[in-house]
Amino acid sequence: MTVKEVKNGYKIDFSFDNERFIETxxxxxxxxxxxxxxRLEGIFYEAIYRNDKRALQNYPHSKILRKAFKCESDSFTIDQYSSIWFGRHQANWSHTTIRDYGQKYRTHIKENFGDITLREFTPSMYHDWAKSQNLAGKTINHIRSILNQIFKEAYLDEVIDVNxxxxxRRSKVIQEEPxxxxxxxxxxxxxxxxTPYREFFQFAIWTGLRTGELLxxxxxxxxxxxxxxxxxxxITLGKEKEPKTKGSIRKIEMLPxxxxxxxxxxxSKYYDNFRVFIDPKTKTTYKYAxxxxxxxxxxxxxRIGVTYRYPYQCRHTFASMMLSEGKNPMWVASQMGHADWGMIRKTYGRWIAN
Known part of the structure; x- marks a missing residue:
């Protein structure tokens, strides 16, 4: 077993069972x-010696391992390569991203494309699938994004020649009206x-906070x-964390x-010296809304005959009320945690006073 310095890198060169394995x-x-x-040389040799194909999950681009296990690049299925992609990157994802990616992958990608090899997959397969789905354009595009990341990983690993x-094409996203x-x-x-439900929703309506921010x-x-x-x-999925964007970390002016x-x-008897809003039944922090x-x-x-809308409409209610009253759109954007007023203009344009 030897490692030699060559131009632009190092060459691994060893033999096993009268077969030579070389990789730069x-x-x-x-x-x-x-x-x-x-270290890599030791891993490759040990994997061949023990006939342990699991090493391919961590080093799918290795010419030595692909030769040893007769695993040509076109034999990887989408499901097999997705495991490699997930394994490499999930340590850098939030728990909500892991849950969301995993759910969409299992439900849509694995179910429809999992057994197809990377090289067999074509753009028309994706378009045929997207056209047959009764899903919102935003959801379709998110699934497309996950697929794109899997194929991009394979392309960068030189497992496939093209992504x-x-x-x-991305699907058209129809903006839902507040x-x-x-x-x-x-x-x-x-x-x-x-009480304390009245106070929770009164505060939500008159601040426009997101549900997780309220919790x-x-x-x-x-x-x-x-x-x-x-x-x-x-608080998202039971875990407290900092908001995703800097704009979401903010100071708001509270209305009367x-x-x-x-x-x-x-x-009230529901006052807790730590959280503002607690579950009155358990007297503990809300983990889920x-x-x-x-x-x-x-x-x-x-019971009161009001047309049902999700509680998130409390946030929309705050924005529409403030804009209708003539509040500066930049102030509204700042209150709601948007970096600029572009989202305000796009979503609530019809409530902006002339």
Whole structure:
């Protein structure tokens, strides 16, 4: 077993069972590079010696391993290569991304394309599938993005010569219109809710916070004296984390109705010295908002005869109310955690006062 320095890298050269295995690894010449190539040589030799094909999952581009296990590049199925892609990158993803990618992969990609080899897959296969799906354009494009990342990985590993997804078209995304609540509906909803649910949704309507931001809000983030709230955390799928974008970490001005909701909570038996909003049944932090929607929000709207909309429409309601009152769109964008007012103009343009 030998490793030799060659132009642009190092050459691994060894024999096993009278068969010679050679591969050039492209590395800048250095002591650490030489150490790494020697480590790779040991991995390749050990895998061949033990007939352990699992090494291909970590080194699918290795000419030595592909030769040893008679695994030509066109024999990789999409499902096999997706495992390699997931394994390499999931350590850098958030838990929500892992869950979302995994769910979409299993439901749509593996189910329809998993057994097809990388080289067999064609753009027309994707287009035929996309045309047959009863899915929103945004969802179709997200699935396309996952496929693109898998094929791009294979292309960069020189397993395939071209990425077929680059030749496919993105689906048209139809922007769903917001359905904000009217002042009469807001009055009915809040009158029908009891503490602390009334305060939760009153605060949501008059701040426009995202659901995860509401769940994560802490009293240390609140400045009642100056009417300010600092949005620093988000709870998604039961885990607290910082918001994805810098714009989402912000300071908002609380309107009188929002301050009223906080004072009501503070003077109730549901006050917790850490979280602003807690589950009244368990007296602990909300991990998920689905229970609020299913067992509080939905039955209340049905009981009072208000057309059902997701609780997220509280956020849309805040934006539409503020813009209709003539608030500066940049102020609204800042309150809602948008980097600029482009999203405000696109989503709420018809409520912007002349």
């Amino acid at each position: 690894i492209k590395f800048r010449h250095s002591k650490s590079s030489l150490t790494e190539v020697n 077929p997804i680059e030749k496919t 359905e904000p609540f009217t002042q009469d509906e807001i009055t009915k909803i809040l009158a029908a809710l009891e 994560a809000l802490r009293w240390q983030d609140i400045d009642l004296k100056n009417g300010l709230a600092h949005i620093r955390k988000n 109705e929002a301050i009223e909701a906080l004072n009501s909570i503070k003077n 689905d229970g609020l929607r299913k067992y509080v929000w939905m039955p209340t709207l049905k």
